[in-house]
Amino acid sequence: MSLRHGLLGLLAEGPASGYDLTRRFEQVLGAVWPAGHPQIYGELSRLASDGLIEIDSEGPRGRKAYRITESGMTEIRRWLRDSSEVDHTTRLQSLLRSFFFWLMEPADLNDHLMREADFFAAAAGRYRAYADAADRAEATDTPQQRSQRIAIEGGARLYEALAAWARWAADRTELTGDRRRPL
Amino acid sequence: MSLRHGLLGLLAEGPASGYDLTRRFEQVLGAVWPAGHPQIYGELSRLASDGLIEIDSEGPRGRKAYRITESGMTEIRRWLRDSSEVDHTTRLQSLLRSFFFWLMEPADLNDHLMREADFFAAAAGRYRAYADAADRAEATDTPQQRSQRIAIEGGARLYEALAAWARWAADRTELTGDRRRPL
DNA sequence: ATTCCCATGTAAGCTGTTACATGATTCA
DNA sequence: TGAATCATGTAACAGCTTACATGGGAAT
Incomplete structure (x- = not known):
């Protein structure tokens, strides 16, 4: 569930669209946790239907920016605190x-x-x-x-x-x- | 295809059973490339039906040891040489x-x-x-x-x-x- | 007009994990 | 005889990648 929480973590900094988040993964997080756009869009839908994020605004060409909700903030904080969620799997x-x-x-x-x-x-x-x-x-x-x-x-x-x-x-x-x- | 080649590489050292290979992943390779037994047994079947490995011997309680074939050796060497097969994906x-x-x-x-x-x-x-x-x-x-x-x-x-x-x-x-x- | 970038999504397939299931052999 | 270890497998699900598909907006 790292991608899910990675998205929540990024959205905790402020609203962003799937496209924005895809670029941030590409440019910064990608070297330690890659994620392509199909995975990101899919996960955003699930996060939204679970009420952890919600649509913040809709822009030009179908652009949808998401915002983290209260329960989203609770969830990312729970994930960060809970030591049983820490996964040391490495694949090099x-x-x-x-x-x-x-x-x-x-x-x-x-x-x-x-x-x-x-x-x-x-x-x-x-x-x-x-x-x-x-x-x-x-x-x-x-x-x-x-x-x-x-x-x-x-x-x-x-x-x-x-x-x-x-x-x-x-x-x-x-x-x-x-x-x-x-x- | 790393698991596939990981298994070929281990079998290049000598015959081993799925059980043996599972333990080697657990004890040595596991820290950099984890693999559980369901994945290993499945991949061994595929390797055998592709002719890259073959049954070397059958032991006591259903034990089957595999041996790498000539084409298996060719394949692992090809994989090691081919720089387009190198994957730097890291998930930490x-x-x-x-x-x-x-x-x-x-x-x-x-x-x-x-x-x-x-x-x-x-x-x-x-x-x-x-x-x-x-x-x-x-x-x-x-x-x-x-x-x-x-x-x-x-x-x-x-x-x-x-x-x-x-x-x-x-x-x-x-x-x-x-x-x-x-x- | 055409090209490039923005922006979203689906479908199929591959990889990996967890849970379930079975039975033989060894050792205390 | 009961427990631990050996040994193999399947099924269901979760996670991830690749290819396909669509269309709007900006800039030349």
Whole structure:
């Protein structure tokens, strides 16, 4: 039920449409919790029929903005407090793959690890840039801003750790000069 | 298709039954790629009817051990090599939650972060202990062992990073003496 | 006019979880 | 003989992805 509560959490910041929420998932939350528009629109309908959100306004081309209700706020707060709702499931295909690296040819493995390192470093860089921007800004003292800062730090540290791991693994697997392939 | 290839990868090490594979997921892979027995038995049937694995032996109480076939080996190697199969999707509820920390009361948040730090530190400790054991052992030079060492390091670094993040966040959110709750 | 972006939705299929169901073997 | 563990499976449901489908509004 994470998507449900993710939507409630975003709507707790203020009214937004399915389209808005889709973009926020794409741009910010997507790196740690992806969600496409079909899932979002579907869940919004369910949230509305359960009375946790309601239509705030209707705009131009069929646009519908939703607003969180009192019971929606109660529900998101209950979810955040209830420790039995915390789910530590993680699915990192990159780590799963690493159990099977011994099946790869050294040159292919080296390529793969370089690509992985690049991908993770890029993700880390995006989060770290966000974090730096937040630190440079004044008036970072609303609870929202402080909490967002923590989230960003989490993303940065996660991807920094994975990037460092991929580089470490690439070093361990290093090939002798002539067999190393350029990217 | 990660589970499919996860099973192929494990079977590349040698024959195993659905029960064996379920336990390996539970004990080792489970922390980065969980899979329950209903999913595993179902996928094994499909792999067998696709000719990627075959029955190796039948044992006591209905036990069936599977063995990877030539085309199974080809398929797992293809999957490992093909960079378009790499999936960087990550779903970390802990990070998703952190975007909504501003909705929590400080005391509840502090409790939550302590629990998170404990959980991640425990997971990191298990992986780190494995890594140390591997480093102390002699004859760690088969490709399997080297590759397993990399996988373990990944798990350790991932959970160490998340533990450090949770502690950092708890420090930032720290309460003044009397409101801090003991665990 | 045409293209691009805004904006919403449905349908089919795949992946994953929970609950149910069964029976053999081992050990105390 | 009773409990624990081994061992396999099915059914129902929940969650998520991909492809399809539609149309309004803005800008060139």
